[in-house]
Amino acid sequence: MNTTTVVLTIVSVAVAVLAAAVAVLCFMSMRRLAEPHRRFLSALGQIEFPDDLTQYLELLGQVHRRVEDLGVRADALHRVQLRAVSSCGLVHFDAFDHMGGQLSFALALLDHLGNGCILTGLRGRDSFDAYCRRIVDSRPEVDLMPEEEQALREALDGLERR
Template sequence: MSIVSVLAALALVVAVLALVLAVVGLRRTRRTRGTGAEALPEDVRGLRQEVAALKRETGDALRHLAVVRYDAFGDMGGHLSWSLALLDDGGNGVVMTSIHGRSEARTYAKNIATWSCEQQLSPEEEEAITHARPTPR
């Protein structure tokens, strides 16, 4: 046998031995760490707690919004009037409306509580609230 053949055979033996040791080490690691949440490193548990806290904190953020643009009067174009809904996860917030006419614009704000309003809503305001409402996952 040539020296190259001996070195190739020796390299093959070393590679197989390394593979066996890696498999044994992996099995030991799995047995000692477990398979459930207790197997997670401590920093992962901390990150999960931080994410849960952030979700609680942002629950009342006005993060659901929708804008409906329209022509309030038939003789005007450009969709210059609008209704804007700004709501949190519970459907609390405000719907604002701006009606644009030829010589003036009027702006209104109405409080929204749990996806409804004590005051009469225009169809455009109701549409803005409907579009702002998140779809169930």
């Protein structure tokens, strides 16, 4: 063997060893970089890349549409809640001197803005009369009986505590 052949053989072996070392380093780096991706995919239920990626994207689209739908529903519920009864006050009383048992009542029903009504039921010996008085911005449109005023105060106190 001549010197040139020996040198070329040594250089070839050195290049091969160097190439193998670079390949091993690349493989190790690739494994290290792929590990978070592998953990992410396993958390999604063993989705294989890239075949199931389209399924994942479709699922993501479904989730996005569902979230938008829930947002629309939440907005609708919020609008309904704005008009719902938020506070009430109830007072039982005897409307007439000859009646006992506090069978008459005043019931104030208010939304969160202080709008609503007072339902009043007056129980007599042979009759029962009912009245409804409108409340706007926490104020009655007509003069109230003392029991109705007390029911309104109780309902307004309930709004202030919220």
